[in-house]
Amino acid sequence: MAEPSTQKHTTAAVNNPTVNVEVDTSYENDSSYGDELSAYSASLTSSVLEYRHENGRRYHGYRDGSYLLPNDEQENDRLDLLHELCLQVLHRKLYLAPIKNPQRVIDLATGTGIWAIDFADQHPQAEVIGCDLSPTQPTLVPPNVKFLVDDIESEWAYERQPFDFIHARYLLCSIKDFGRLIKQCYRSVKPGGWVEFQDWDGYPYSEDGSYDGTGLQMYYDKVYGAFEEAGYEVRPGPKLEGWFKDAGFVNIQVKKIPVPYGIWPKDPHLKKVGAWVQVGAETGFEAGALAALTRYKEWSKEEVIALASQARADGRRRDVHPIVDFYVVYGQRPEN
Template sequence: MAPDPTIPSTANSTLESSLVPLTSNHSQNKHPLCEGRRYHHYRSGRYLLPNDEVEQDREEVKHLMFLSLTDGRPFLASLSSPRKVLDLGTGTGAWALEVGDMFPDAEIIGTDLSPIQPTWTLPNVRFYVDDIEDEWVNGDDFDLVHARHVMPFLKDPGLMLQRTFEHLAPGGWAETQDIGHQVWCDDGTMSDDFAVAQFFDEITSAWGTFGADLRVGPKLGDMMRERGFVNVSTTVYHIPVGVWPHEPRDKELGVSFRIVIDMAISALCGAIANVRRWSDEEREAFADRCRRGLDQPSVHGYMKCYFVVGQKPE
């Protein structure tokens, strides 16, 4: 994933295993700190966001928000009884545990750079420390390979889709779920200087300097087809930015998304400042503008979320 210039890299595939079981005392738990936030140790610098408790809480809110989008379905793939499932970039492990609970006879594997998953788990769910941008060593013949909030942060999502294709069982499914990182508005209530829209423009530009495309979501369907997937479909959900909707379900989504964005502003403004070479005062002023923008109910902005599904031929 995209490197953070503020965190020294310790990546060395000759020194560390590509697939490490999660244990409470493993060296991968020795996370580096930067400006009061904690980041992953394994392949340090591959991912810009922290992995501390604040970020884990934010991920849990996102998990519930995505389940609300889909009426409680953890995936859209046409799969009724998966036998073997891989969750790439599992984060807190919430999605893997959700699927493991739904399908107790299935084997669920979750991998991530950070060993932040619970040490207790379901009997059919296992977590590993792994860099998914390396060669995969975590099995084959998966019925479902799932990646949520992963593809926009990779330097080569096409390669990830190719590896997914190769590790799927015939007839198996791949599914990506990603926020589009762009604020839209259909009724003219959003001005060109709306701070939240500028925030996502800035972070997209900053992450782009490391080779990642935060707005890759709508492109993933074609990328799947190019790599041999069939039955490819893209479902687009709208998530309100803020509390402006009147319909209760949309308002609840907007409240959740407001929390998700607000909790990320500090860390991501730091990444923007590093690229733009802003002073601390400039960074804080921009962050304050972003937070005020989240509390403007007169602006009817929303973001698109892309669920892209494809199947490996039988």
């Protein structure tokens, strides 16, 4: 009887190496430990809510500085608007992956949580998790939704209870290592499960050259240049397929959708989509540029406002016809 027990102990020692964590002996036999724990938990909570206020905007407190866009009400309204834009682009579909009866789902960098909430309404049998650096999601949500404060570029613990479906959307200018993130998704999705990323090639272009030399082009060149110098990826869309392949996914599907900026297209659907793009961009010009240019390029707030104003003006010209490419890429982890 002793031999199996010894073997089991040896295996456990190999898989779980000893970690020497020093004990704080001041807590031993201390009846106030419960009060101390409450105080420590409150301190952790307050650190999440200690937002940075800068240039008239509010930014996340947890992992301060790792995300360069605001998290205030003005920005949250814009994120909800961008949710509607994506629905317009995808003809009211939340996702394109061929998932069936998902039981456990996560939405990475969920923002206001609107995608997670809509998905939970459509799939009441699924447990849906939304994670983000900021706890700015609503409290009145479907019972099968919960939100977590987490940094998706840090190490995950999700592999212990893997997901049927992992979704991420609009992460350009937010992530520094997409390849690593997508490999974490691979490890955290069940065999046979699906991962879907929806994102942009951030730099607009025009087919007739009308975009070249405009204030709109100057805006994106300056702002995206600052993000790139800070280490962020601003053109994830066309690279997603390669990252999915490198991670080990199979049955990868890529959908590239050219999306107009503005109401210049003749096609009614494209005109409507272009209007959503323009509104989303105009309401976000200053938000997208302030932190990147003032923190990394030593611009003043007034200079950023002037740049945004010029971009806004040229974006409204009927003789300027910008296009930006939207990508939907999904893949499956092999069954075996």
